[in-house]
Amino acid sequence: xxxxLRAPAVAGRFYPGDxxxxxxxxxxxxxxxxxxxxxxxxxxxxxxxxxxxxxVAGVVFADTEVPRRVIVLAPNHTGRGRPGAVWPDGAFxxxxxxxxxxxxxxxxxxxxxLVVDREAHRSEHALEVELPFLRARRPDFVLTPIILGGLGLxxxxxxxxxxxxxxxxxxxxxxxVASSDMNHYLDDATTRRIDARALEALETLDPAALYQRVTDxxxxxxxxxxxxxxxxxxxxxxxxxxIRLAYATSADAFGDRSRVVGYxxxxxx
Numbered sequence: 472x473x474x475x476l477r478a479p480a481v482a483g484r485f486y487p488g489d490x491x492x493x494x495x496x497x498x499x500x501x502x503x504x505x506x507x508x509x510x511x512x513x514x515x516x517x518x519x520x521x522x523x524x525x526x527v528a529g530v531v532f533a534d535t536e537v538p539r540r541v542i543v544l545a546p547n548h549t550g551r552g553r554p555g556a557v558w559p560d561g562a563f564x565x566x567x568x569x570x571x572x573x574x575x576x577x578x579x580x581x582x583x584x585l586v587v588d589r590e591a592h593r594s595e596h597a598l599e600v601e602l603p604f605l606r607a608r609r610p611d612f613v614l615t616p617i618i619l620g621g622l623g624l625x626x627x628x629x630x631x632x633x634x635x636x637x638x639x640x641x642x643x644x645x646x647x648v649a650s651s652d653m654n655h656y657l658d659d660a661t662t663r664r665i666d667a668r669a670l671e672a673l674e675t676l677d678p679a680a681l682y683q684r685v686t687d688x689x690x691x692x693x694x695x696x697x698x699x700x701x702x703x704x705x706x707x708x709x710x711x712x713x714i715r716l717a718y719a720t721s722a723d724a725f726g727d728r729s730r731v732v733g734y735x736x737x738x739x740x
Contacts (some may be wrong), residue, residue: 474561474572475589477616482566483598485520486603490567496521497607500529508536508608509738513705514649514716515673515698516604517734518545518597524586524723524734526653528604530717531736537609538644540573544697545650547620552591555584555630563602563614569702570602573613576645579637580615584626587698591618596651597694605648606641619696624682627696631678631703638708649701651694653733659722665690667735673737674713678702705739712736 487496503526514529517524523669547556559577563621581587592598598616605612619627626730638645653666669692672684678699685695717736722728 476561476569476644477497477558477563477592479566479587479599480563481599485596488566493566493603496525497500497603500525500740501533504530504533506533509534510536510644511646511738511740512597512708512710513649513701514652514738515649515701515735517652517736518600518650519652519732519734523724523732527704527717527719527734527736531738532608534738535608535646535714536613537605538646539609539612540576540643540645541605541612541648542615542617542645543598543601543648543650544619544700545595546694546697547591547595547618548597548693550620551594551595551628553556553588554619554621555585555586556591557581558589558592558616559587563616565602565606568686569727570606571613573615576615576637579640580633583633584622585617585633586703591620592616603652604623614734622721624679624699627682627737628678628703630716631700632699632707632730633650635704635707637732647701647704649694649697651692653692653735655693655732659720659728659731662720662731662733666668667734670715670735670737673699673702676677676706676710676713678703678706686721708740712740714740
């Protein structure tokens with residue numbers, strides 16, 4: 472199987488397509504956050520267009536010490552491909568350069584629900600939009616890219632634990648990033664109340680508590696599968712706390728409070 476380059480799918484739409492403009496925008500979001508980077512086991516960051524969620528993402532990544540190896544778990548918005556899709560080699564192309572895939576770690580992960588599948592990645596934005604922030608924080612980082620869709624609680628927990636075992640076999644730190652927006656398309660006050668419920672469950676570090684609350688209360692948190700797997704990973708890695716770093720809704724960017732999307736940034740230590 473020959474290595475492939477994954478072309479950008481949403482450059483010029485979710486974030487600037489011009490390399491200099493993208494670098495400038497990401498740098499501004501990071502500088503405005505005013506944080507001192509710290510090591511985290513995992514973080515959750517939003518994946519909307521930067522005009523909506525870039526401020527929250529900036530806080531997350533400004534707060535995070537990015538090691539050389541990063542796993543990004545993202546949801547499947549397109550419905551294409553396999554449930555646990557790994558892009559195993561090559562690189563992800565961004566304006567101004569490429570992010571190399573961590574072929575060694577990807578190879579360790581191809582088992583069970585995690586399979587080689589490029590189709591799920593080709594048009595998916597939720598993983599791609601995290602990469603310019605990670606690149607700005609650590610230009611030489613290597614990526615393990617995984618798209619999750621159509622999975623249940625037990626499957627997500629198994630994937631998180633599988634990731635933890637693979638990371639434990641390495642002699643260097645690895646950051647896991649779960650890509651997720653929060654509730655979608657209700658009014659601002661309702662969205663903030665519903666999102667607080669989901670975040671309270673997430674902060675218990677219990678993947679079942681988060682998954683069940685989001686499912687039972689019909690919270691439209693699009694990255695529930697990555698977030699659930701993240702908690703299973705973090706629990707297996709000995710996490711002791713989740714820290715809510717930032718929260719906003721699309722109303723904070725554009726003022727319309729009648730129909731919004733929520734964005735949260737969380738770090739897990």
